[in-house]
Amino acid sequence: MEQKEQGAPARRYNPEQTRAVILDAAEQLFAEHGYEGASIRDIASLASFRLGMITYHFGTKEELFRQVIARRADDYVSATATSLDAAVSRADGAPGTEAVIRAYLQPAIELSARGGAGWKNYLQLLARAMNTRQHEAFLEPVLRTYDPLVRKIVAVFRLSRPEMDEAQLHWAFYFLQAAFIHILVEAGIVDRHSHGLCRSSDLDAILDEMVPFFAAGFDRLARHAPAAAASRR
Amino acid sequence: MEQKEQGAPARRYNPEQTRAVILDAAEQLFAEHGYEGASIRDIASLASFRLGMITYHFGTKEELFRQVIARRADDYVSATATSLDAAVSRADGAPGTEAVIRAYLQPAIELSARGGAGWKNYLQLLARAMNTRQHEAFLEPVLRTYDPLVRKIVAVFRLSRPEMDEAQLHWAFYFLQAAFIHILVEAGIVDRHSHGLCRSSDLDAILDEMVPFFAAGFDRLARHAPAAAASRR
DNA sequence: GTCTATAATGAGATAGAC
DNA sequence: GTCTATCTCATTATAGAC
Secondary structure, three states, X not given: OOOOOOOXXXXXXXXXXXXXXXXXXXXXXXXXXXXXXXXXXXXXXXXXXXXXHHHHHHOOHHHHHHHHHHHHHHHHHHHHHHHHHHHHHHOXXXXXXXXXXXXXXXXXXXXXXXXXXXXXXXXXXXXXXXXXXXXXXXXXXXXXXXXXXXXXXXXXXXXXXXXXXXXXXXXXXXXXXXXXXHHHHOOOHHHHHOOOOOOOOOHHHHHHHHHHHHHHHHHHHHHOOOOHHHHHO | OXXXXXXXXXXXXXHHHHHHHHHHHHHHHHHHHHHHHOOHHHXXXXXXXXXXXXXXXXXXXXXXXXXXXXXHHHHHHHHHHXXXXXXXXXXXXXXXXXXXHHHHHHHHHHHHHHOOHHHHHHHHHHHHHHOOOOOOOOXXXXXXXXXXXXXXHHHHHHHHOOOOOHHHHHHHHHHHHHHHHHHXXXXXXXXHHOOXXXXXXXXXXXXXXXXXXXXXXXXXXHHOOOXXXXXXX
């Protein structure tokens, strides 16, 4: 007469689907609570599977995390690469800085805003992971997945601003990337401080504001003397 | 003949010092591994005390975290407030945007770069905590400690740019704050991508680059039509 | 492939000797 | 105030029935 309280035992899915359902749940909880803050038990429970299923399909928690990252990495990389290539060819090889910034930001914003909950979670979890040092040792090789894309982005910025020296270009891109990392998390601080006038969830508005804002920064660094560092020696 | 491997049993300190030593260790491990990733056992061990000492002086892990935040909050707030006030009075009430940005960033950079390891850990841990949503429920009230300071910062930016409308001002400040949050973590991505040309640990150089970069962004947003949002309706 | 059961460990917290 | 010992629970991981 006792009710099993565990929901249907789930013969609903084929293995592919099972893996996908688990990855979705992992994506969500890693995004919400971070790697250490999310337990594989909670992930299994959210996915309506037993704990053993995670072991069977993924082995360890680290491997589960790796596969969460890996599942969407190629899609994100190729979407951004395509966007950058389009900006370059549209401008015959010398794209404006605003166009490059937009080409870099827009795919992630598109996916986060309209790609479904999975993509939003994915980008938030990626942003959280990037906001740490390599103390979570196993994270670093995972994040290096994105290094080739970053090299491409920097190369396109270099096309756009051939007069900037390397350090200036890297600083400018760093500032853009740093801001974007926090923005993708949608932590809500701007909502609170602007009393709702600006919403961190309104990624479309943010894109429109970021493009001129950061392009002006690139312009400004391109103009100023690259001698700042010397003054401290 | 067995050696106690626990180090000296520490009658070395008075209670004030004991609390300080524990807070230092907590600060370090929370900064390195995040709230969930750091255990109070490891914190006790790093501080060379027994676990019971943390309970005795702080009660729960949450309370320990709160007191880590609280210990330096007033110093940080007043350093930044003083810096902002100085910028305002230096300019007779109408400070330039570069001056305001520098006044906002400089105290934190000063403390992180030359305030000792504790301050660096503190600011990294704060930055990590700000890069989450309120899923870690108890975090939110802790972070609200800084709301009055943020209101002051925004007010000074408003003095600097009275022609900007509220939304533009908040967006611009959000971008600056977002970038700063990641930068304080010193995650090292710019080091890797620039092959060491730019170092995320070189906060002095970063300050010098950020000031003109972000001031140009403020200038740019102040110029453009505040009608962007309307185009999407 | 899916689930149960359980091992093995580590966690936060508490009681109480000294 | 400091430390030992222990409780209780949650965690990752494994073994094995079905």
